[in-house]
Amino acid sequence: MTNAIVAEGLVKHYGETKALDGVDLAVRIGSVLGVLGPNGAGKTTTVRILATLLRPDAGRAVVGGFDVVRQAHSVRGLIGLTGQYASVDESLTGVENLLMIGRLLGFSRKEARARANELLGHFSLSDAADRAAKTYSGGMRRRLDLAASLVGRPRLLYLDEPTTGLDPRARLEMWDIVRNLVADGVTVLLTTQYLEEADQLADEIVVIDHGKVIAGGTPAELKSRTGAQTLAVRPVDPAELEIVTKVVADVARTTPEIADSVVTAQVTDPAALPAVVRRLDDAEVAVAELTLRTSTLDEVFLSLTGHRTEQEGVPA
Helix, strand or coil: CCEEEEEEEEEEEECCEEEEEEEEEEEECCCEEEEECCCCCCHHHHHHHHCCCCCCCEEEEEECCEECCCCHHHHHCCEEEECCCCCCCCCCEHHHHHHHHHHHCCCCHHHHHHHHHHHHHHCCCHHHCCCEHHHCCHHHHHHHHHHHHCCCCCCEEEEECCCCCCCHHHHHHHHHHHHHHHHCCCEEEEEECCHHHHHHHCCEEEEEECCEEEEEECHHHHHHHCCCEEEEEEECCHHHHHHHHHHHHHHHCCCCEEECCEEEEEECCCCHHHHHHHHHHHCCCCEEEEEEEECCHHHHHHHHHCCCCCCCCCCC
């Protein structure tokens, strides 16, 4: 068996809304699959089905060799789940939260205590072990929540938008934790609407929009799919943005985007860069930035869907 998770044709309705419309995906053992899409695209619904929390209306899914509907109990013994929001009991201390989960999983008191201490140390929470979880920062709560999902040493871990609401430093810490888990042999299914997160962590990515998988591949494959590079120009004088925008539009033959005084456009002609340089020089426009780079995942997503990940999709 090379795939830890295989889903075929998953369909799920909520009343008149089709949250999933035939989702297919596969996660190789020991890898990270990033499931990328805007709010409401169907990411969380997919995770809930794979975690046996929902039954699909159609299609099938196999996790660790077990069917998620017919062999749900066996699936639950293999997985850990961290949702979008920390699910720890805020009135309990860090160690009490982990002890409770260990006991619920059938550990002896001694085993539960040892596992709790091990995880608190691993996630740099030992100093806060005896503090109530409600006194933790957002990043600490997320680390405790992730530690809770690992008490039973799952072979597969579902991370459903695990860095939602975290500050940049806490997000980087969470990324390092995920990398270490994968290095230890854990298979990870990661849902996210942060394109940089998918780019940093995922071995492969599937893009979901309106309940359907619209693209898939490695980050590099997805970036090359548009067949274009991105031209970015920032003038020294912001007052000359209008001139720069017209030059880029003429050369790229498309409508550029403007953000933070930078004009960007996708181009397929390698001669676009020198052409822009000549035109700006003729117009006596000095530039502070002039680059031609590979498309980002954000730009790929925009080209695939017509909107960015921040835009909400259908309810799910």
